[in-house]
Amino acid sequence: MLRVDSDKLKILLGQSLTYQDMPCQVIEILADESALVLRDRHDHKIIHPNQYGDAGDRLPRTFTVAVLNTHRDGFNPDLPELATFDLLI
Numbered sequence: 257m258l259r260v261d262s263d264k265l266k267i268l269l270g271q272s273l274t275y276q277d278m279p280c281q282v283i284e285i286l287a288d289e290s291a292l293v294l295r296d297r298h299d300h301k302i303i304h305p306n307q308y309g310d311a312g313d314r315l316p317r318t319f320t321v322a323v324l325n326t327h328r329d330g331f332n333p334d335l336p337e338l339a340t341f342d343l344l345i
Contacts, residue, residue, distance in 0.1 A: 257328045259345045262287035265323070272297065273337050275319060283318070290323045292335075 268282045275294050284293035296317040306312040322332055323343065331338040 258324055258330065260290040260323050260343050261345045262290070264341075264343045265290070265292075267341065268292060268343075271337075273335055275321060276334050280319065286320070292321050292323060294319045294321060 265285045265287055269285055271282050273280055273282060273292075273294065279297040280294035281297055282292050283295045285291075286293065296319075299316050301314040302317050304312045304315050321335060323335075323338060324330065325332050331343075
């Protein structure tokens with residue numbers, strides 16, 4: 257089982273990564289969950305629901321993606337560039 261160094265994740269903030277063949281930018285790091293929040297670089301805007309489920313503002317599409325795969329024995333295959341960074345303890 258691999259472990260991610262939460263301090264090393266900080267180097268990803270602002271980086272461009274490819275997520276499912278889509279160019280994205282890391283806009284937030286969820287260190288406790290070893291996950292990244294990505295924003296679609298194409299700025300495709302979608303309607304985000306508010307807390308009540310009603311249609312809200314049109315904002316860029318975002319994704320929350322785990323750094324490690326489901327078995328936690330390698331990096332998430334949907335983020336191929338992660339293998340080029342030194343992120344492990």
